[in-house]
Amino acid sequence: MLDNYRSPWMTEELDQFSDQVKRFAKEYVEPNVLKWREQKFADRKAWLKAGELGLILPSVPEEYGGSGGHVGHYICVMQQLNHLGSGLGLGLSYIVAHYILDSGTEAQKQHWLPKIASGEVICAVAMTEPGAGSDLQSVRTRAVKQGNKYIINGAKTFISNGQTCDMVLVVAKTDLAAGAKGVSLFMVDTRTPGFRRGQCLEKIGMHAQDTSEMFFDDVEVSEECLLGGVEGRGFYTLMSQLAYERAQIGVNAVTIMQHAFELTVEYTKDRKVFDKRVIDFQNSRFVLADLKATILAARTFADHIIQKWIDGSLDTVTASMGKFWLTERQCEVVDKCLQLFGGYGYMNEYPIARLYADSRIARIYGGSNEIQREVVGRSL
DSSP: OOOOOTTTTTOHHHHHHHHHHHHHIIIGGGGGHHHHHHSSSOOOHHHHHHTTOOHHHHHHHHGHHHHHHHHHHHHHHHHHHHTTTTTTHHHHHHHHHHHHHHHHHHHHHHHHHHHHHSSOOEEEOOOOOTTTTSEEEOOEHHHEETTTTEEEEEEEEEETTTOOOOOOEEEEEEEEGGEEEGEEEEEEEETTTEEEEEEHHHHHOTSSSOEEEEEEEEEEEEGBBGGOOOOOHHHHHHHHHHHHHHHHHHHHHHHHHHHHHHHHHHHHHHHHHHEEEEGGGGGHHHHHHHEEEHHHHHHOOOOOHHHHHTOOOOHHHHHHHHHHHHHHHHHHHHHHHOOOOOGGSSSSSSSHHHHHHHGGGGGGGTTTTTHHHHHHHTTT
């Protein structure tokens, strides 16, 4: 629908890889999306199949169980899966894996990364608390060292993959008086005594991915569970990777826009009103023309971000600009697409309705768009 536009970072090798992901999506994801939305999580066998095909950690070195590719391979995975309205939650395992890859000890990398890559271990990130969202320095969860162990106490909420995860990366305070320097990260096996999952939360959208509360009641973990083996590095580790999480959200926004647009063009060509196809009304064509231009502009912005990510030159400000600008275009595009469906656009049996509900969170998670504007504003 973008007149054969080709992303400049794409290669023949990435085309072949993307085709492989598309086949996986068609065979294992598309037939199950409605089932997963009903049960509020993706089936474990889909994770294992994704792991078998090397789709979970495509840019992690082979020595740690990954596929040895680069960021472009990961983007291809996310584009194909999000085109169907379901990322399987793979993005979270990818993010946790890269925290470990970049900041973990060699023993932590060897222990966790192969299991994450295979789909055996599903990951979650426990940052948000009832009283602390984007302000990570305000977390109240404590990790107190006792001998060679840590005792973790606290509560988390809005945790994606919370019901299905096998390991959760927990943001906790190891020094209450040290501010950002008192934040540490712990890899907690969810079978550990004292760990408790709360309710699976009812959301407006994103129903195929579970979101939960978590509770830590005297959870005892060994000091080997402290990411990197050093206290007080958690905030800086999070900051070093958040740009990539925000870039991912922005890139995904473009895929969803394009999917919504394609659905709408198809619908307006089939649907008749007053004996005319919807697309034959001038207003419909003008709206679609505007949307096509917006999506092309968004695609080129996203490709700029992806290229910088591949080159290793992606900065926080660019990622934040992409996150807020692209997700706001996402919501605008999907809303205008839904309008062209008329009353049917409000029915959940139509994918456009589900895309509409799923899109709203993009302006909130990964750091609200107001926070992204603050990041950019401080750079001026």
